Amino acid sequence: MSLDDDVPIPTLLRLAGREPLAVGHLRYVFQHPGNRDELIKVMRADAVASRWNRKGRWAKRLPRTRHYIGYLRELKEYIAARARSNGEPPIARMVGLVETDLGIGRVSEKVVGVDGSLAPTLAAVYERGSCTPALEAALDTFLGGLLDCNVIVGDMHAWNIVLGSDSRGGPRLVMIDGFGEKHAIPISSMSRAVNRYRTKRLYKRMLAQLERIVPISGED
Numbered sequence: 467m468s469l470d471d472d473v474p475i476p477t478l479l480r481l482a483g484r485e486p487l488a489v490g491h492l493r494y495v496f497q498h499p500g501n502r503d504e505l506i507k508v509m510r511a512d513a514v515a516s517r518w519n520r521k522g523r524w525a526k527r528l529p530r531t532r533h534y535i536g537y538l539r540e541l542k543e544y545i546a547a548r549a550r551s552n553g554e555p556p557i558a559r560m561v562g563l564v565e566t567d568l569g570i571g572r573v574s575e576k577v578v579g580v581d582g583s584l585a586p587t588l589a590a591v592y593e594r595g596s597c598t599p600a601l602e603a604a605l606d607t608f609l610g611g612l613l614d615c616n617v618i619v620g621d622m623h624a625w626n627i628v629l630g631s632d633s634r635g636g637p638r639l640v641m642i643d644g645f646g647e648k649h650a651i652p653i654s655s656m657s658r659a660v661n662r663y664r665t666k667r668l669y670k671r672m673l674a675q676l677e678r679i680v681p682i683s684g685e686d
């Protein structure tokens with residue numbers, strides 16, 4: 467079999483100097499330079515320095531994957547959720563990994579809002595209009611999707627969920643970060659019932675937190 471000379475060999479993607487579309491606690495989120503529908507997430511050097519490389523943070527350095535441990539958690543959960551259910555889990559479609567000049571990049575499908583730009587977070591939607599019946603319905607569908615597909619959630623908060631569409635449809639609520647088992651003893655992985663209970667609890671807490679940030683006016 468001969469190799470095709472026309473196929474370009476993937477090289478290091480250059481992201482340094484580009485403006486990120488979003489900045490999270492731990493990662494920069496860049497537009498994929500080669501694909502309109504995809505995003506590349508890279509670890510923020512300042513977050514790595516303060517969370518992983520600071521003196522006394524030896525325990526953080528124990529995992530061989532170091533500061534990329536979150537990538538592994540997400541990849542594992544994405545694969546597990548896809549493997550164990552026939553439905554589409556309400557989590558962003560994972561594309562893979564890419565080498566960049568800012569370290570290993572995690573590639574995801576972009577979830578977009580009505581104008582085609584990055585979908586707003588649940589926090590932003592809530593802040594704009596509080597909890598409308600349409601949003602309540604979207605929240606119910608979202609929780610139902612997580613439970614049906616037995617997704618394990620580590621960090622459920624309103625900045626890790628966006629309202630928008632991707633190649634699978636929408637608009638709907640999609641979890642873009644925070645999925646995957648975080649506990650040292652992986653009880654959620656062992657028991658579907660425990661995971662159900664925990665997911666519902668995290669969901670309730672998130673809603674309560676949202677209510678505190680944006681209290682619903684006119685209601686007691």
Ligand SMILES: Nc1ncnc2c1ncn2[C@@H]1O[C@H](COP(=O)(O)OP(=O)(O)O)[C@@H](O)[C@H]1O
Nearest residue numbers: 488490491492493495558575576577625642643
């Ligand atoms: N797949 C996606 N589609 C749309 N927006 C996204 C997507 N992934 C991330 N974002 C946006 O980027 C922000 C930061 O991404 P996130 O993965 O949460 O980073 P961090 O790990 O630093 O918390 C999110 O709050 C969201 O606004």
Ligand SMILES: [Mg+2]
Nearest residue numbers: 490625626643
């Ligand atoms: Mg996040």
